Amino acid sequence: MADLTAVEICAGAGGQSLGLELAGFDHALAVELDENAVNTLRKNRPHWDVRHxxxxxEAVWNPKEFPDVDLLAGGVPCPPFSIAGKQLGATDERDLFAWAVELAGKMQPRAVLLENVRGLSMPRFSAYRQHVKDRLKDLGYWSDWKLLHASDYGVPQLRPRFVLVALRNEDAPWFEWPEKTPYEGTVGDALFDLMKANGWPGAKAWRKKANDIAPTIVGGSKKHGGADLGPTRAKAAWRDLWVDAMGVADSPPDDSVPSDFRPKLTTEMVARLQGWGREPEYAWEFTGRKTTKYRQIGNAFPPPVARAVGTSIANALNRKGQPKDLSEVEDEVMHDRLYLALKNAPAALTERELVKLSGEKIDSATFERRMATLARDFVIDEDDQLGGRAYRLVGFKGFIGQEGHERHTRFAEMRSQIS
Structure with missing residues (x-):
């Protein structure tokens, strides 16, 4: 495999970093906002250029310094799209997805890999996704989105992640999404050796009770309190697995603890459920106190999943296998037809004209709802005309690097709470 280089933005504590390294990518740079995660990256890979x-x-790093990189990758912030949040999308000061696409335009890497939460795959963001895909096409990239579950790639946890891969048109025919390699086992199987490490007599019985894969681990943010394993529904799922989800333990239970005890997980156990530490190549050490360690682990992209996707990208860049028709490669075509009608309209159009142009069969109430949703991410001018109210798409509200964008002010105000 040829030597390949990567620049990773929003690198976190290194889940994607380790996976990409195992897929054959050398890191030219990793950039991360959280100081604890930066310390973890530097501890595990002291020879890397890690910027905080x-x-x-651009005072932190200058994209012009990395003009010939093969891959631009990152796990840009999730809260703008999270189902558990307000789904502010382009108007959230943490949204960097569209900015990352423009960054690709500046750097011109051969490939792009961006991952985010499942919420980005929802109908709420269909136009946002279409905007991203269209912009990448303008920049000379073929792109595709796919919802991947960590359990399909050897990780004992459900953890759905919405992944965008983009490649230059000349490399894209060699890309194919990685084949599934499902995890065969349960939480009990994955954690048994760690749970019995201090001599707890209930470890064997607990292994039988923890008889399914884990629900999605939630890392949380600085806005919330200490570490726990997620919201109410997740806690109920953990309870069914005979795990106390109301916090994280300092160590496994010992021989003084009753056999029927419902244990909490340690950070080492949580890391195992994220794909770290199962084999020597997945070894990783986290810095900081317990809660900061948990957040670093819980917010990560599981290394085996990143490795699988990274290997598919590396294979494409190295022209491994047989080229394919791109229509055979593409998993899901994003078409928000009402957004496209607005985007392609030669002038302001009325509701009737937009509906006709889009080809959709929707009533006025549905049209109004859809337009209200579009207005959350896009600037839409409205003008009353003789034929009715007319609409015109003016621009995108998201941050794409503008110096005067309000993102800078909001980001500065919220800096201490962003993680």
Whole structure:
């Protein structure tokens, strides 16, 4: 395999970093905002160039320094799209997805890999996804999105992640999404050796009770309190697995603990459920106190999943296998037809004209709802005309690097709470 290089933005504590390294990518740079995660990256890979700060601040790093990189990768912030949040999308000061696409335009890497939460795959963001895909096409990239579950790639946890891969048109025919290699086992199987490490007599019985894969681990943010394993529904799922989800333990239970005890997980156990530490090549050490360690682990992209996707990208860049028709490669075509009608309209159009142009069969109430959703991410002018109210798409509200964008002010105000 040829030597390949990567620049990773929003690198976190290194889940994607380790996976990409195992897939054959050498890191030319990793950038991360959270100081604890930066310390973890530097501890595990002291020879890497790891920068600490706002990834959109050119005082932290200058994209022009990395013109020939093979891969631009990152796990840009999730809260703008999280189902558990307000889904502010382009108007969230943490949203860097569209900015990362523009960054690809500046750097011109051969490939792009961006991952985020399942919420980005929802109908709420269909136009946002279409905007990203269209912009990448303008920049000379073929792209595709796919919802991947960590359990399909050897990780004992459900953890759905929405992944975008983009490649230059000349490399894209060699890309194919990785084949599934499902995890065969349960939480009990994955953690048994760690749970019995201090001599707990209930470890064997607990292994039988923890008889399914884990629900999605939630890392949380600085806005919330100490570490626990997620919201109410997740806690109920953990309870069914005979795990106390109300916090994280300092160590496994010992021989003084009753056999029927419901244990909490340690950070080492949580890391195992994220794909770290199962084999020597997945060894990783986390810095900081317990809660900061848990957040680093819980917010990560599981290394085996990153490795699988990274290997598929590396194979394409190295022209491994047989080229394919791109229509055979593409998993899901994003078409928000009402957004496209607005985007392609030669002038302001009325509801009737937009509906006709889009080809959709929707009533006025549905049209109004859809337009209200579009207005959350896009600037839409409305003008009353003789034929009715007319609409015109003016621009995108998201941050793409503008110096005067309000993102800078909001980001500065919220800096201490962003993680």
């Amino acid at each position: 700060g706002d990834v959109a601040d």
